Amino acid sequence: MKIAVPRMGNLSLIIRDLAWRLGLETVETPVFSEETMEIGSALAPEFACLPLKAVLGSFVQVLELGADTLVTGGGHGPCRFGYYGEIQRRILEREGKSFRMVVLEPPSVGIKAFHDSLRSLLPREHVRLGVLLNELARTMSKVVVFDKLEKRAMALRGLETEPGATDEALAEAQGIVSGAYTRKEIEVARLEAEERMRQVPVDNARPYLRVGLVGEIFVVLEPFFNFDIEHWMGRRGVVVERAVNIADTVVPMGRNPVFGYTEQAVAQAAEPYLSHEVGGDGLLTVGASVIFARRGFDAIVHFLPFTCMPEVIAKGVLSRVAAELDVPILSLSIDEQTGRAGVETRLEALLDLAWSKRKFVRGLAESRARA
Amino acid sequence: MKVGIPRAMLFHHYGEYWLNFLETLGVEAVVSEATTPDIITSGAVHADNETCLPVKVFSGHIIWLKERVDVVLVPRVVSEQYGTLACPKFMGLPDLARALDPDLPPVLAPRIHLADRRYLWAREWYSVARALGGTRLASASAVAGLLYGLEKHRVQARARPAAEGMTVGVAGHLYNVHDSRASLGLLDRVKSMGANPVTVDQVVPSRARMQAETLSRRIFWGYESRLAGAVLHWSRTRSVAGILYVTSFACGPGSIVGALLEDQLGREGSVPLMTITLDEHAAEAGLITRLEAFIDMLRRARRSSPGGLSVGGAQGVRS
Numbered sequence: 001m002k003i004a005v006p007r008m009g010n011l012s013l014i015i016r017d018l019a020w021r022l023g024l025e026t027v028e029t030p031v032f033s034e035e036t037m038e039i040g041s042a043l044a045p046e047f048a049c050l051p052l053k054a055v056l057g058s059f060v061q062v063l064e065l066g067a068d069t070l071v072t073g074g075g076h077g078p079c080r081f082g083y084y085g086e087i088q089r090r091i092l093e094r095e096g097k098s099f100r101m102v103v104l105e106p107p108s109v110g111i112k113a114f115h116d117s118l119r120s121l122l123p124r125e126h127v128r129l130g131v132l133l134n135e136l137a138r139t140m141s142k143v144v145v146f147d148k149l150e151k152r153a154m155a156l157r158g159l160e161t162e163p164g165a166t167d168e169a170l171a172e173a174q175g176i177v178s179g180a181y182t183r184k185e186i187e188v189a190r191l192e193a194e195e196r197m198r199q200v201p202v203d204n205a206r207p208y209l210r211v212g213l214v215g216e217i218f219v220v221l222e223p224f225f226n227f228d229i230e231h232w233m234g235r236r237g238v239v240v241e242r243a244v245n246i247a248d249t250v251v252p253m254g255r256n257p258v259f260g261y262t263e264q265a266v267a268q269a270a271e272p273y274l275s276h277e278v279g280g281d282g283l284l285t286v287g288a289s290v291i292f293a294r295r296g297f298d299a300i301v302h303f304l305p306f307t308c309m310p311e312v313i314a315k316g317v318l319s320r321v322a323a324e325l326d327v328p329i330l331s332l333s334i335d336e337q338t339g340r341a342g343v344e345t346r347l348e349a350l351l352d353l354a355w356s357k358r359k360f361v362r363g364l365a366e367s368r369a370r371a
Numbered sequence: 372m373k374v375g376i377p378r379a380m381l382f383h384h385y386g387e388y389w390l391n392f393l394e395t396l397g398v399e400a401v402v403s404e405a406t407t408p409d410i411i412t413s414g415a416v417h418a419d420n421e422t423c424l425p426v427k428v429f430s431g432h433i434i435w436l437k438e439r440v441d442v443v444l445v446p447r448v449v450s451e452q453y454g455t456l457a458c459p460k461f462m463g464l465p466d467l468a469r470a471l472d473p474d475l476p477p478v479l480a481p482r483i484h485l486a487d488r489r490y491l492w493a494r495e496w497y498s499v500a501r502a503l504g505g506t507r508l509a510s511a512s513a514v515a516g517l518l519y520g521l522e523k524h525r526v527q528a529r530a531r532p533a534a535e536g537m538t539v540g541v542a543g544h545l546y547n548v549h550d551s552r553a554s555l556g557l558l559d560r561v562k563s564m565g566a567n568p569v570t571v572d573q574v575v576p577s578r579a580r581m582q583a584e585t586l587s588r589r590i591f592w593g594y595e596s597r598l599a600g601a602v603l604h605w606s607r608t609r610s611v612a613g614i615l616y617v618t619s620f621a622c623g624p625g626s627i628v629g630a631l632l633e634d635q636l637g638r639e640g641s642v643p644l645m646t647i648t649l650d651e652h653a654a655e656a657g658l659i660t661r662l663e664a665f666i667d668m669l670r671r672a673r674r675s676s677p678g679g680l681s682v683g684g685a686q687g688v689r690s
Binding site: 044045046047048049076077078079080082083085086087090091094103273274275276277278279280282306307308309310312313315316317319320323333 | 418419421422423447449455456457458459460462463465466467469470473480482587588590591592620621622623624625626627629630631634648
């Protein structure tokens with residue numbers, strides 16, 4: 001059984017870790033490319049959202065590389081994501097591929113469904129439930145460390161004195177954590193990795209902008225679809241903070257350890273603008289935007305796949321957030337046709353706006369102080 | 372006090388119960404006029420450009436109500452059946468309405484969550500009733516009437532006039548199909564071409580549910596699950612000559628369920644299916660030509676083989 005999992009941000013690191021712990025045989029899914037999107041859009045239904053097309057394209061590619069078991073997430077709606085696996089299975093079957101599709105149901109659908117779908121991926125020899133849970137918990141704590149390192153890197157990139165120093169440190173830090181097995185080792189590796197990140201030389205005197213990144217998890221995490229916004233912003237001396245992280249979605253009870261605000265806090269922040277769960281990351285997008293605005297961020301960038309249902313609602317509501325909390329918010333909807341130049345021009349305009357707004361506010365404060 | 376209700380979206384499902392609710396309270400209800408081209412245009416201008424056609428139509432109705440009423444009633448429909456959820460757009464609809472225009476009258480948004488325990492959300496209707504000035508007794512009776520109506524709606528099919536001749540199944544959201552402007556008069560056009568249209572709400576819900584359960588993965592959107600069940604029912608019992616699948620541009624559930632039905636019907640061999648996608652730019656000529664071609668094809672097939680046309684593999688016409 002050769003398992004393939006779609007790519008999304010740090011997910012490949014996590015899969016590698018799980019494969020190592022549970023003895024799974026995996027096939028590395030190729031990175032997203034123009035070709036992936038061409039295959040995906042040709043097969044997928046016309047109005048399906050971008051992640052479905054992208055993942056479908058990469059499934060075709062990975063089947064050609066010898067994978068025979070495709071793993072994807074499930075769910076019970078209302079986001080379309082919960083039905084992806086079924087549609088992709090039907091399309092790939094129609095194309096005459098032979099494979100097995102495993103839809104990994106999240107525990108919220110039912111503990112048994114989650115357990116059964118997970119079990120069906122394990123190799124033949126029996127893995128005791130206690131061992132399985134233990135390994136999952138260890139991987140989960142590793143995921144949190146990976147995402148926290150990335151969060152730190154996003155902040156450092158805008159401040160570093162030598163370009164590329166942060167990326168170098170991040171790669172080394174990820175290497176250190178990847179090797180850790182037991183809980184104790186993970187903890188030691190975490191401290192060591194954080195120490196490595198601290199060695200990045202930064203220039204604290206330089207003025208910088210703070211930008212919040214919100215939106216649908218797939219396009220926010222995959223550099224191919226957001227035109228590598230984290231590096232793009234970093235090169236322009238912008239400190240970026242991201243609201244969506246894989247760790248926050250896998251850690252139970254809505255604790256959001258990486259973003260730092262619990263689900264309840266996010267819902268409370270969103271309440272005046274969006275007072276009900278809308279599936280996907282819609283509520284998080286609105287709540288995080290309000291939190292970023294209150295913390296005095298200079299701008300917020302909202303990424304969504306074209307026609308994504310929860311994010312379109314969030315987009316409609318964000319115009320009100322931007323007006324009432326006086327923060328520039330740029331919504332960028334991404335599909336297979338989106339061009340880099342168009343996105344970058346709009347992002348540049350957003351940064352210019354944020355700079356001039358800051359100068360204006362400072363000028364206002366100075367004139368008040370004089371008077 | 373005048374309470375406005377937009378004649379859009381789920382008004383086409385639950386409108387009569389909402390009106391009954393307001394009537395029991397003795398509050399004057401103002402329902403926006405039937406959709407006009409102007410309403411669609413103002414909706415498309417005010418709403419976010421990426422939303423689906425029905426939300427744009429809804430936004431147009433809200434703008435129409437803006438100057439004419441004191442409060443707007445936009446119930447938040449979270450689910451329409453046990454074990455399902457509604458489209459996310461319904462859940463965020465009141466918030467979308469509030470974000471449309473800063474000068475909008477207050478929006479009342481009591482929940483309808485038929486998959487959940489009644490007492491959890493019925494009390495929201497009770498507080499709305501009290502806020503609208505109903506006495507305790509009138510409010511309680513209005514809420515009870517509403518719950519009764521919703522339950523009836525959930526289990527009963529709408530009556531279907533008896534008619535001779537060829538039947539065509541029209542599978543689409545009621546707010547598209549029953550809105551003669553948004554759907555460009557689809558039902559009337561089918562009738563004038565000599566066929567009897569039958570809509571999803573005319574299929575008995577329990578029968579649709581039974582058919583929907585046969586799918587390999589349960590559809591978690593309430594209305595779409597009923598729609599898919601109705602289509603499978605029509606196709607498997609051969610009770611219609613052909614099926615028109617009507618969806619709107621950028622409809623999320625529609626994109627998935629449409630692909631699912633095309634695949635499922637193609638696998639089991641069904642009556643022909645044609646997909647029609649509506650948007651605010653839809654031109655009538657294109658629609659008429661396609662409808663005529665589809666209905667002519669069905670008629671010719673009926674003449675050559677009385678049992679009707681069965682299409683295996685291919686899915687008939689796609690537009």
